[in-house]
Amino acid sequence: MTSKKVHITEVVLRDAHQSLLATRMRTADMLPACDKLDKAGFWSLEAWGGATFDSCLRFLKEDPWERLRLLKKALPKTPIQMLLRGQNLLGYRHYSDDVVEAFVAKAAANGVDVFRIFDAMNDLRNLEVSVKAVLKSGKHAQGAICYTTSPVHTIEHFVEQAKELEAMGCHSIAIKDMAGLITPARTVELFTALSKATKLPLAFHSHTTVGTANICMYLAVEHGARHVDTAISSMSWGTSHSPTESMVVAFRGTPYDTGLDLELLQQIGFYFREVRKKYRQFESEYADIDTRVQVNQVPGGMISNLSNQLKEQGALGRMNEVLAEIPRVREDLGYPPLVTPTSQIVGTQAVLNVLTGKRYKNITNEVKLYLQGRYGKAPGTINEQVRKMAIGNEEIITCRPADRLKPEMHRLREEIGELAKSEEDVLTYAMFPEIGRKFLEERATGTLKPEPLAPVVETPAAAGVTPLAPTDFNVTVHGETYHIRVTGVGHKADDLRPYFVSVDGVPEEILIEALAETVPTEAGLVDTKRVSKGSKRPKASKEGHVTSSMPGTVVDVVVKVGSKVKAGDAVLVIEAMKMENEVPAPVAGTVKAVNVAKGDSVNPDEALVEIE
Numbered sequence: 001m002t003s004k005k006v007h008i009t010e011v012v013l014r015d016a017h018q019s020l021l022a023t024r025m026r027t028a029d030m031l032p033a034c035d036k037l038d039k040a041g042f043w044s045l046e047a048w049g050g051a052t053f054d055s056c057l058r059f060l061k062e063d064p065w066e067r068l069r070l071l072k073k074a075l076p077k078t079p080i081q082m083l084l085r086g087q088n089l090l091g092y093r094h095y096s097d098d099v100v101e102a103f104v105a106k107a108a109a110n111g112v113d114v115f116r117i118f119d120a121m122n123d124l125r126n127l128e129v130s131v132k133a134v135l136k137s138g139k140h141a142q143g144a145i146c147y148t149t150s151p152v153h154t155i156e157h158f159v160e161q162a163k164e165l166e167a168m169g170c171h172s173i174a175i176k177d178m179a180g181l182i183t184p185a186r187t188v189e190l191f192t193a194l195s196k197a198t199k200l201p202l203a204f205h206s207h208t209t210v211g212t213a214n215i216c217m218y219l220a221v222e223h224g225a226r227h228v229d230t231a232i233s234s235m236s237w238g239t240s241h242s243p244t245e246s247m248v249v250a251f252r253g254t255p256y257d258t259g260l261d262l263e264l265l266q267q268i269g270f271y272f273r274e275v276r277k278k279y280r281q282f283e284s285e286y287a288d289i290d291t292r293v294q295v296n297q298v299p300g301g302m303i304s305n306l307s308n309q310l311k312e313q314g315a316l317g318r319m320n321e322v323l324a325e326i327p328r329v330r331e332d333l334g335y336p337p338l339v340t341p342t343s344q345i346v347g348t349q350a351v352l353n354v355l356t357g358k359r360y361k362n363i364t365n366e367v368k369l370y371l372q373g374r375y376g377k378a379p380g381t382i383n384e385q386v387r388k389m390a391i392g393n394e395e396i397i398t399c400r401p402a403d404r405l406k407p408e409m410h411r412l413r414e415e416i417g418e419l420a421k422s423e424e425d426v427l428t429y430a431m432f433p434e435i436g437r438k439f440l441e442e443r444a445t446g447t448l449k450p451e452p453l454a455p456v457v458e459t460p461a462a463a464g465v466t467p468l469a470p471t472d473f474n475v476t477v478h479g480e481t482y483h484i485r486v487t488g489v490g491h492k493a494d495d496l497r498p499y500f501v502s503v504d505g506v507p508e509e510i511l512i513e514a515l516a517e518t519v520p521t522e523a524g525l526v527d528t529k530r531v532s533k534g535s536k537r538p539k540a541s542k543e544g545h546v547t548s549s550m551p552g553t554v555v556d557v558v559v560k561v562g563s564k565v566k567a568g569d570a571v572l573v574i575e576a577m578k579m580e581n582e583v584p585a586p587v588a589g590t591v592k593a594v595n596v597a598k599g600d601s602v603n604p605d606e607a608l609v610e611i612e
Contacts, residue, residue: 004255006221007043008248009081009203009229011241012272013071014046016231019207019240022282023055026450027067029275034074036268041260042078043227044114047071048107049082051340053090057432057439061448065110065424072111079113079140085340086119086126087402091431092341094374096405097129099412103427104133110424118144118176120342123376124164125400131168142203143170147177147190149297150335152380155189159197172201172227175220178339179299180209180239187216188223195224203227207239209299211289214242214250221256232265234273238288239299245269281454281500296323297330302343306351311482311503318354325350325359332386333370334378345370348579355549362549363390365573365580373397419444454500537595537606544587544611547604552576554600559609563591571609574602587611 017025030047037045048068056064072080087094089103104115115134119126122145134141143165145158162173175182175190182190187204194202204220204227206213217228230236233243245265248258293299298306303323310316329350336342345366353359369375371387373396387396397404408430413420416429419440429436442448475482485502499510540547556573559565570582571591593610602608 005226006251006256006258007227008244008258008260009044009046009227010037010040010042010232010244011046011229012232012235012268013037014048014050014052014083015229016235016240017279018051018055020235020238020283021276021279023051024059024279024282025275026060027062027070029278031070031074033268033271033275034071036264036271038075038078040078040264040268041258044079044081045071045075046081046083046116046229047075048080048112049084049090049116053428053431054435057428058435059451061439061442061450063428063439063443065106065422065428068107068111080111081114081116082107082112084115084117084130086117086130088120088126088341089130089431094126094401094405095430096408097402098407098409099427099430100129100402101133102409102423103430104130105137106424106427108134108137108139112139114140114142116142116144116174116176118146118174118339119376120146120339121336121376122146122161122379124161124168126376126402127165128168128400129402131170135169140172141170142172142174143168144174144176144205146337146339147175147182148179148335148337149181150330150380152335153337155193157379158190159193162194162198162200166198166200170200172203173198174203174205174227175225176339177204177206177213177216178337179293179297180207180213181293181297182206182216184212184215184219187219191220191223191225201226203229205229206241207299208237208242209239209289209293210291214246217242217247218250221251232272233269234276239290278453283502292323296327297338298323298326298347299338299343302338302347306347310351315355316482321354322347322350325353329353331380332383333367334380334382336370336378341366342370342375344579348576348581352549352581360386360389362581362584365582374401376401416440537602537608538610540605540607542607542610544589545607546571546583546585546609546611547606548572548574548576548583548602548608549581549604550574550576551601551603552581554596554598554602554608555580557594557596557598559591559594561591561594565589565591565611571611572596583608585609585611 013030017023048064053064056062056067068080084090087100089095089100107115115130117127117130117134127143131141131143145161145165165173173194191202202225204217204225206216208214221228228247229241230244230247231241233245236243245262248260248262248265251258290303292303306322307316307319310319310322326346329346330336330338333346336346338346345364348364349367352362352364356362368390371382371390372394409426412430413426416426416437419437420426420429425440429440439448473484475484482503486499499512501510552574554572555575558573559571565571565585566588567585569585571585572583574581574583589611591609592612595610596602596608
C-alpha cells in the first residue's frame with residue numbers, strides 16, 4: 001500500500017527570508033541552527049537559489065558557493081534544495097546551454113541535492129537542458145509549474161504540462177503558487193486531476209499572502225500531494241509560508257502524519273525568532289494578510305515595489321490606476337504568470353503607461369525582448385498592435401530562445417581572467433557580470449564589506465531621555481504625506497552615511513552626506529547639521545530637455561555632445577525596478593549637453609540630456 005505520509009520541505013533558509021527580510025539573512029545566522037534542522041527529519045531544506053545568489057554578492061559580500069559548501073557540511077543528513085529559473089538559472093536573461101550545464105554540475109558538486117526548476121512563462125522548452133543536466137548529475141529533478149489564473153490557465157492546461165514534465169524525466173512535480181492565488185476549491189480540482197494524470201510525487205508550494213494557504217495545503221494533501229513547503233513559525237505568515245509547526249500539528253494523528261518532533265521544531269522557531277530581530281530594517285509593516293492579489297493578481301511583494309516607485313515620484317495616489325493597468329498589460333502580453341522576471345516586466349510597463357499618460361508611449365527593453373519571443377512562448381495570444389508598436393517588423397522568435405545562443409563559457413573565462421580562481425567564480429561572473437566582477441575584485445583586494453545592520457534605536461521612553469532628533473515623523477512632499485520612522489543608521493563611508501527608515505511601513509535605505517557628524521546614541525539619533533547633497537543637474541524646462549519618467553540608474557549613454565538625433569531616437573538607457581528603459585529624444589536636433597554618466601542615479605524632471 002502506498003504511504004500517505006507527508007514530507008516537508010523547510011524553506012526558512014531561502015524563501016522565508018526572501019519573502020519577509022529581502023533575502024538578507026547571513027550564513028553566520030544560519031549555521032547555528034543547522035544541527036537541529038538536520039535532526040528534524042525534513043525531506044529537504046530549501047537553502048539556495050532564487051534571489052540568494054544575487055543578495056550574497058550585492059549586499060552581504062558572501063561567496064554564494066561557499067555558503068552552499070558550509071551548509072552542506074553542516075547538514076550531512078538532509079538534502080539541500082535550490083530554486084532554479086530554468087534557462088535563466090539565477091539571473092534575468094537566458095544563458096547558453098553550456099552555461100546551464102556547467103552551473104548545474106557545479107551546484108550539484110557543491111551540495112545541491114534537489115533542483116526545483118521552473119520557467120516564468122511556463123514554457124517547458126526552457127526547462128529541458130536544466131532537467132537533463134540534473135539527471136546527468138544524479139540528483140533529484142523537480143519540475144515546477146507556476147500557478148496563475150487567466151482564461152488560458154485551465155486545469156487541462158496544467159495537467160498537460162505535468163505530463164510533459166513526466167515525459168522529460170522529472171522525479172517529481174511541484175505546483176508553485178508564488179502569489180498565494182490558489183483557492184481551496186481550485187486546489188481540490190487541480191490536485192485531483194494531477195493525481196489521475198501522473199504517478200509522480202506531487203508537491204504543493206504556496207504563500208500565506210491571502211491567508212488561505214493552510215487550508216489549501218491540507219486539501220492538496222487529501223487529494224494527492226505528498227510534499228509540502230512550510231516555514232518555521234517565527235519566519236512564517238504574511239508574504240511567507242504556512243507555519244511548519246502548525247501544519248505538523250494539523251497532520252498529526254491522520255494518515256498524513258509527518259512524524260516530525262514538535263518540541264525540536266519549537267526550539268528551531270525560538271532561534272529564528274531572535275535572528276529575525278537583527279534584520280528588522282528589512283521588514284515591511286505591510287507583510288500581513290493582503291487579499292488584493294485575488295482582485296488584481298499582483299503578489300504582495302510586487303505591490304511593495306510598485307509603492308516604492310510611485311512614492312519616489314510623488315505619485316502614490318495613482319497606485320489604484322497602476323493596479324488596474326497591470327491586468328491589462330498582462331492580457332496584452334498573453335497572460336504570463338507574475339513571477340520573476342515577468343512580474344517586473346509587466347509591473348514596470350504598467351507604471352510607465354500610467355505616469356506617461358499614454359499606454360505604451362515608452363516601452364521597456366524587456367517588454368520589447370518579451371514581445372520578440374526572447375523569453376519564450378507566451379501562454380496566451382499577444383496583442384499584435386502592441387507588438388507592432390514595440391518591435392515594428394523585427395523577426396519574431398518561435399524556437400526555443402536558447403537555440404539562438406552560442407556557447408558562452410569560453411568567452412566568460414577570458415573576460416573575467418585571473419580574477420576567477422575557480423569555475424565557480426566564472427559562473428558567478430556569468431550570472432551577474434557587473435556585481436560579480438565587483439565582488440571578485442573586492443575579494444582580491446581584501447575589501448569585501450557587507451552592508452551594515454542597523455543598530456537598535458531605543459525609543460525615548462526606553463532610554464529615559466528626549467532625543468535631539470526625532471525618529472518618528474510625517475513628511476509632506478508634492479501634496480502627499482508619508483509616515484517616516486528611522487529604524488537605524490549605518491557606518492559612514494566617503495562622507496556618506498546610510499540611514500535605514502520605513503516609509504509608510506516599507507523599508508528603505510537612504511544615503512546622506514555628512515556636513516557634521518551624527519551618531520546613534522542611547523537617546524536616539526543625535527543630528528546637528530546634516531543635509532542631502534542634492535542633484536546638480538538643471539531642472540527640465542525646455543522641449544529639448546530629456547528626462548526619465550521614473551527614478552533609476554543610467555546603464556548606457558547612447559549620445560555625446562554634438563550628436564545629431566531625430567525625435568524618438570534612444571539617447572539613454574535607464575534601469576528602474578530591474579528593468580531597462582530606452583529614453584528617447586523628445587525633439588530632433590543637436591546634443592548640446594550630456595549631464596549624466598553611466599552609473600548615475602537620476603530622478604524625474606531633471607534635464608539629463610539637452611537637445612537644441
